[in-house]
Amino acid sequence: MPIARSDDIVKSLYNLSVNSVINCITNVHPVHNQKSVTKINKNHSPLLQLPLDILEEIVHTLFQNRKVMKEAIFHLVTSEFQSLKLHPYNEAYSKFFPNFTKLQVLQISDAFTTNSIADDNCLKLIGTYCEHLRVLDIQYCYTVSDVGIRWLCSSSVDNQEDYGGTGKCKSLEVLKVQNCYNVTKKGIQIALENFPLLKVLHHEFTFDVLVELAQMPVNQKVPNVPKFPLSVLQVFDQQLKVPYFTIGSIGKALPLCPSLVRLDIRLVKEMTDSDLLGIINLKMLRELVFYREKEVEIEVTFDGGVAPLLIVIGSSLTYLMISCFSVVNFSTIIEYCPNLSYLTVCRHWNPIGPPPKLKQLFRTESRKEKFILSQLKMLHLEYHSTISSDIWLCLLSSPLLNHICIRHCDALTDDVFQNATKSGRFQNLEILNLISCNSITYQGMDALMTDANPLRLICTYNCENLTREDLNHLKIKYQDKKWAFTWHCNVMVLM
Template sequence: MCVIGKCKSIQILDLTRTAVTYEGITKALEHLPSLRKLKHRQTIRVLAQIYKRAVDEKLSDIPKFTLSSIQITNFRPKWNRDVGLADLGLAVHICPLITELYIHSTLSNITDNDLLGLLPLEKLEHFYISIRLNANFTFDGSLTPFLKATGNSLKELTINMVLEVDYIPTITRHCSNLRSLGLYFNHTRLCSVGQRNSFSRNRTKLERPILNYLEILNLVEPRSIGLIHPESLCLLLSSPSLKSISISSCGTLTDDVLQEAANLHSFNKLESFELSECNLVTIKILDLLMKATNPLEWIWLTWKQREPKGFKKILCRWKKQMAKNHWNVSLSADYYDDVSDVESEDEEITDSDEEISDVDSEEIYDSDSEDSPAEDSEESSSTDSNEELLIIDG
């Protein structure tokens, strides 16, 4: 491995799917002073071993590294011998500059205490965690104390895990500086009525601060079960900085919730709005969104239920209004259902010059929702154009 000359300016080194060993990883860490991201399955294990060796030898000067991003991914039990959250807890002691942390695991032996070992991460800005199919890892036992300690520095938070109740007030209370929030409630365990009632009583006592800087909101609820409280939805949607909203399969989102948020800021910075299978919301929300002062560029709406009477006519009139006002908005709205024995009614769409105010919004009614599984999210990352990048791929 080259560790001289211009190589010393390397900031991102990708060694995935290579034959590089423990020794090579150690050399990269020790001889690349500008290294910010080192992609290899053994990186965290090597860092943990370096720290343990320094402690065992009682070194007065424990080595520190410049890594700012760390990722741990466990999908197969055999990988457990390579890396774990316990190793990550040791590694963070010698990586004081970490601002990005990605944890993605389907293993069942990760516990609440494992995450608590990461509390030294005082400068964390981007945190992604996906822990699925694991009854030993809970929000109260792990993420609540973690967010209480590190949440104030977070700018981006993505959580993809099993949740029994709505923890959104906990997030807003501890993560006041968030710019981006992604919540993906997957494979929800059913808790008892007593547990939910107890949690509801406790949450009413909590402060509910608005996330004033939140610009991006992505929310997925499994099978529209109504886990998320309407108050929590309004709390998230009340951010005056929102530019992008994407909500899927939410069983408690309604026109009234959106109206309450619109009363605060009229969504006057919103550029993109997507709703999928939120069947208690109707086409009437266009009245809230379609304002001449709003910078909207994209509206995408889908419902999994039978199309209500008058829908196509109202949609057509909105598109005519957009053309008349020269609004550069891409608008898509569709209903679909799986009922094969019901024939859809064809509606005649006329070229009426009526203003939108003449539309009878009461023609739109709600239908019962159908269950649908939430789609998994995939993590995406971007590379700064000013960073030095080296990729070695076998």
């Protein structure tokens, strides 16, 4: 366990610098009128000598502070800015864009700032002045349309005549336009065909457009199938439902993106095991995610669809998340995915019907070879009742394991923690979350209380065999060790 430091609360110089400047502007010299704006602007020149990342953080925080007039921030905005967050967006910010000639990362909105007022005119300014932009996040900007996408990227004479703008954002690598409901398939196609370096394009129609583009050479007898440099692709459920989903759609779309590193697929009923075969040819794939909505039945199975896939590409995966099956074979994952650094497996069944029989869940084949996930750093398991002790030791055997989160898992017992600790596991474990793990008692937690592990955060919620007296006794028992760790807990209330 980590040893407590004498200075329990240590603030970084970065945070102190940012907070000091913000406090000065918002409290010491509050801005109420144009006269106070002029006064602050005269005193801003020393602030421009601050490190650029600190100045960017100050400006971002001031933009969000309603007490500060936007004119008071103008003098702080320089042409050296490389990263900036402008949410919630305000039309008054348009005057800043001519200064953003070196900007590389711009966030206009996020999931917490829905219905942003940023529109096509905002994208016109970005396309005109932000020539070096690499990342643009405009999700939830409901009024942005295909015209705005054109203004970002197109520099043709026809486009300037029809729409205006100069479209200088040719270096864009990440474009997030989720929930921009006026951006249609046409706008997504424009983005794919006009941003030659685009690696991430998040939108509900991205997959549909790829399927249609794959069909064009067949329908129009064009010899060459287009290729795009996308490295991340999210396939949403609305894109895989009839009439959008057809058999073989995944196999048609993925060859257009041979450089994919991460693939997220939300499974739907219309998909079958054979549809997943289209993933096998992605030679650069490192991160794979399967999930589905609650109460949605699916035909894809672990044994028939995912297992054959892992046998072929599992050794190249470093990130695997499976949150859609009631039956998963951990032995297959452990054997064929030896290089995983992140593993999430959540059991799923339809809550309306009866759960599967326990003996059918998580089959573990007996093998002579013993495999370990030697690179695993983060393990997340949910709703598992029949994991054997051998599988537990394999999952917990990584010397790099840093973060464990286990939920609703009565198969996790005191013996697992005791045996793992005796075997020298957990030498890098810092965070342990246990939620509704009802087989864990005082003895299991006591086994973790050693100098050998660096645990700094323990969370135990609704573990019915851990009482508040148990936890208090553990704290008293080891108080002389002066370990610096935090323990968050609540105790199951039995009705």
